[in-house]
Amino acid sequence: MEVSLTVNGRAVTSDVEPRTLLVHFIREHLRLTGTHVGCETGYCGACTVHVDGKAVKSCTMFAVQADGADILTIEGVANDDVLHPVQEGFWERHGLQCGFCTPGMIMSSIALLEANRTPTETEIRHGIEGNLCRCTGYHNIVRSVQYAAAVMRGEEPPPPDWET
Amino acid sequence: MTRYLGTSVKRVEDPRFLRGLGKYVANLTLPNMAYAAVKRSPLAHAKIRGIDTTRAKALDGVIAVFTGEDLLEGTGGFKCGSLPCGFQVPNLNMPPHNPLAVDKVRHVGDGIAVVVAESPYIAEDALDLIEVDLDPLPAVVDARGAMADGAPLVHDSAEQNLAFHWPLGDEEAVNEALSKSDHVVELEFINQRLIANAMEPRAAAAEWDPATESLTVWTTSQNPHTIRLLLGAFTLGIPEHKIRVISPDVGGGFGSKIFHYPEEVIVPFAARAVGRPVKWVATRSESYVTDAQGRDHVTKAKLGVNNDGTMTALHVTTWANMGAYLSTFGPLIPTALYITLFSGVYKTPVIFGEAYGTFTHTVPVDAYRGAGRPEASYLVETMVDLAARKLGMDPVELRRKNLIPTDAFPYQTPVALMYDSGNYQALFEKIEELSGYESLRKEQEAARAEGRLVGVGFASCIEASGPAPSAVAVGLGAAIGLFESGAIRVHPTGKVTVLTGSHSHGQGHETTFAQIVADQFGIDIADVDIVHGDTGRVQYGIGTYGSRSAAIGGSALVKSAEKIREKLKQIAAHQLEASVEDMVYDQDEGTISVAGSPDMVKTFAELAFASVLANNLPEGMEPGLEESSFYDPANFTFPASAHVAKVEIDPKTGEVDLQSYAAVDDVGNVINPMIVEGQILGGIVQGVGQALWENGIYDEDGQLLSGSMLSYAMPRADGFPSIALDRIETPSPHNPLGVKGAGEMGTIAATAAVSSAVLDALAPLGVRHLNMPLTAEKIHQAIAAAGNGGGE
Structure with a gap:
């Protein structure tokens, strides 16, 4: 067909x-x-x-x-050399390890943030619960999405956990 | 002064993953490639009466179909051998493991035939056209039941289905100490089977080059050199130097991708037989019935304790399920990685442990994250909690009473290991502060007064990471030494290629190893490239498992860098007309100068170029700048941890709400805090998965009931609070980086901590113990039974 x-x-x-x-x-x-x-x-x-x-x-x-x-x-998410804020967030907040779930996780996170720029941690966790990750334990994925949400709102992201 | 060590450098491997450019085996396309699919047994135990491949071969687009007999007879031009076991404990019974079953199938998922076709869809279609006549036989799935009289035999050569019996320690002394103890707490329990579920399913591809009579295999492996060795020496019979094994980006392993799998034999066989490259990618359903699984112990334990809380002796008998065949390291896990850990962080004076490894009609069992050590920590911590409850003592107080003192290191345990360093008192102080342990207990008291089921769990654990000194490993049964290699190649322009035998499949070695090397030379991290996972590029290496890469692979790189720095000093001294002893290597600047004469200076890049210009080198020095090292560790490293979990159980549903989690880990010096925290966080969540949800369940016929992501409950994002982490750093004294393993510590502690919390919550109801996973259903039943005056 x-x-x-x-x-x-x-x-x-x-x-x-x-x-x-x-x-x-x-x-x-x-x-x-x-x-x-x-x-x-x-x-x-x-x-x-x-x-x-x-x-x-x-x-x-x-x-x-x-x-x-x-x-x-x-492959279509970044704007040439400029990463999407969600990609940037995953890099900045160690939201990936083996990288296998990462593309799907990023696509779900973008959809989540397109619908809600100010998600709570609980909303983020529910928003990505349909995507499994075996490496990160999700903690840093949540932080990555929080980073991206701040950037997309034009705000300064919170500092990383390993510095606090 | 260093610039990168100890700092959270963003990972250099991330951009390709973030853009969807990861090079996983499943993404590979080769010219003229064909696709393989494997026909698998639907029964756990059956005689193969016949295999008819006629209809499958006749399907349009099918290129060939091979059976187990074809592989043994060499239909494709060469014969395949049995998959070997790489860890041979004394008196090991090692029946053959053919890549495709011959005569009998021994677990659901055992391979029967392979189809090679023009597309994956056609290969799958053809599987349905293979007619296999199976005569069903009774199965046994339980580790202890396998030894019972009359149990069906998995292999005729293994009486009572026994693969091995492995005792360690002075049993007589333990029994005597137990008889003199004020109390002996006893428990029989199960450490349930787990399924690794790396997000990337296994895959293999192969290409035979008839011109050079050489083979290239791409496989999702944590240790490609080991796979090449086993292919060359055992399973394919192609000389090792004619085989190249590539493990490119690998999507998580957790142990399950260490082992030599049948498809790594079948796919090369098929590629050579049909004269085309062939690729196989597991479906998730195949992963569930072919990836080696983890844990699966039945254990009886006795812990002696005196009225003042002093632990006197520990006696343990474990039946460890090996599955239908011995996986590559199967016998290692419940022996040298389990019983040797029974001392934990405590000074228990006498310990005896023994393991019976048994065959069953289930998927082979081998290392899964932690591999023996989580089973040991769960055992020890569960027994310690029971002792505390028996004495009415706070479980932390009892633990503190038995801790190995800080001035006792190096500490010789009664179960063979010599702990290198540790500071468990400091660990306890920090975790009690981070978790707010005292206030958690007060909250619990208040909650209990209201009739709420709140529990606080504590686990303090040890790990023997970084296996292992080769003499120790081989002495225990390893078929090869467990050193690691690292080579550094400095290019004429001062850029550096690093070749490591370690393999990164999520751990971030491309970053941490670059941090190590950049600091060794005082160069920019962007000038360092890490190559791993390709036997055609990297010198012989061992690979990544057992939290070994930083301590052993990283140390090999330090050794190579030291050799290069020495050569650079000699070149600089020669060209600056000074003595070598006067040369100072500035690792901040990447320069070598004459002591006291900072103007007499050469940069790293200048010297790199001088080494290949080669017209002005010291007398007798060879040109070029490339060194390699093989680093054999002096000991394991011994990370330690203390974790606290708080849960509340809904008495109506039995559901566990994990409300807070705090962890303090000591993994020695930390190269990259961000990466180490990431490893620990991921490990914790996997450990919680075992405590609360995950369970590989077989019915009595050997059918895997939890054989999909729907029925096997992995942690999802929504089941967790934010996790609080902190650390102390007690350097390992015997490796140049002072590092200890970080990859498995989270898992080793979290299972015990969360189980401890749930049982603590249920203790007022009289529930003494529940086996994991601590599902809502199981807890609900326990609450109901307690309400009826029962309990367990």
Whole structure:
């Protein structure tokens, strides 16, 4: 089946098997391998991308269901050399270790902050609970999102825990 | 003066991960690549009566199908061997482990056949077309039950399913001490099976080059050199120097990616047989039934204690589940990494421990974060809590009474280890302050008066990290020494490439090792590049596990840097016409000058270039600037920790609310506080996972009931309070950096601390012990039973 969509601002048309998952289309057809497959069953969130501005686990969707959609993947988040505030936050506050859950975690965090620029710690924890991380224990991911929220509000981020 | 050591340098590896540019094995594409999928046993124990691959082979897009017999017979041009065990304790029974099952399957997930196809989807389709005729046989899944009379045998060669029996300590002296103790507290308990669940599923790819008769294997490994050695010496029969193993970015390991797995044999076999590169990537469902799992002990313990709180003796018998086959380091975990830790931070005078390693029809069991040491700390801390309750003593007071004194180091325990350094009194002072221990107890008292179930848990733990002095390791059963290598290559322009045998899969070595090397030379960290995970580039190395990389891999780099600094001094002395003894290396500036004559100076980059210009070197000196070292540690390092958890249990639902968590760790000198705190935080949450939620459950037929992320409950972001951390630094006296292991300490302490808190909360109801995980359901039942006058 033919599928036409926009990925990271670029128009893409491709012929795919109807059963092709969106995540496999992104990784194997478009070779955008920053979107990872952690479970293929919708639990882990490593494959999270934005579909028409909403965070979606791309293993739970067929490529053909994304026909006509506007997709944003981790590769399209930075503005050339300038990292998105959420990417910057993860770097500044050690929000990643092995890096495997990181793209999905960033996509979910961006969606969270697009909806709420002043989340509480509890709201952040609930906002990312659909994304599993086995390395960080989430603590520094929460701090990373708090950093990004401050930057996106134009405020000075709080100092890192290891300096306090 | 140093510029980078001790500072929270932002990680240099992060930008590629933040942009989605990580190079994981699953992302690899090679020209003309084919895709493999493995047909796996749905039964835990069965005889293979026949395998019909005709329909699978006929499917459009299928290139080949191979069975276990094909691998043994060498259908693809060479024969595959049995996967070896790399840790051979005395009298070990080591049955063969074929990469694909032959004759019998022995656990759900045991491989039966491999399909190679044009796409992953076709390979999966073809799996359904392979017809396997299995004759079901009875299974055994329980570590102790496996030794019972009449239990089904996993391997005919292993009577009573016994792989090994490993005793340590003076049992007679322990029994005598117990008989003379005022009290003996006894407990039988389970340390449940865990599943590592690294977020990146395992993957392997291989390419055979017929022109050079050489093989390249990409695999998600924590130790690619070990995999190359085992492929060359045992499983593939291709000479080791004709194999290159690459472990690029690896998405977490936690031990589960140390081991030599069947797919690392099957995929190269298939690649050579079909004459194309082949890639296999595990589905998460496959991970659950093929990644080596952790823990799974049944234990009986007795702790002697006198009325004044003095601990007198400890006696422990453990049945440790090895699963269906011996994984690479399986026998190491419940022996030399477990029983040797029974002294904890205490001066218990006599200790005896023994482990029975048994085969069952389950996934093999091996190291999982902490590996033996969390089992030991949970055991010791649980017994200490029981003793305190028996005596009506505050558990911290009882612990303090038994601490190894600060002036006793190096301290020889009764269970073989010699602790290098420690200051447990300072650790206790700091944790009591950080956690507000006294006020937590007051809050608890007030809450209990209102009938609320509030618990405060305490755990003070030791770890033997940085395995190990090679003589000790090999003496205990290791098939190879456990040193580490580090090479430093200084380029003509003064830029530096570092080649380390350690492997980073989340630990941040590309940053910490660069900090070490930059400070050694006084150069910018941006001028240092760390290369790891490629046997084609890096000299022989051991890899990363057991919290060993900073202490051993980092020390190897210091040794190499010292050799280079010496050579630089000689070049500088020669060119400045001064004596070598007068040369001063300024590690702040990266310069070498003549003492007292700061104008007579050479920079690091000038000297690097001089070494390759090579026209004005000291007599007899070789050109170039490259050194390597193999560092064999003198001892383990012994980090210690004290953690406090506070919980409140909802009496209606049994749900545990973890309300506060504080941790003080002593991991010696700290290279990068941000990274060390990150390791400890992650470790704590994994440890809490074991205490409260995680459980690898098999039914009596050997079916894994918690075989998905839906049924195996991993920690999520929303179950935790903010965690308070602090540290003390007692340097290790025997490595040049003074560092101790930091990667596993969190896990080792957190499981014990949280279990302690929950049991403390339930103590007023008369609940003496509950096995982990301490789920709402289990607690609810215990509360109900207590209400009926029961308790456990």
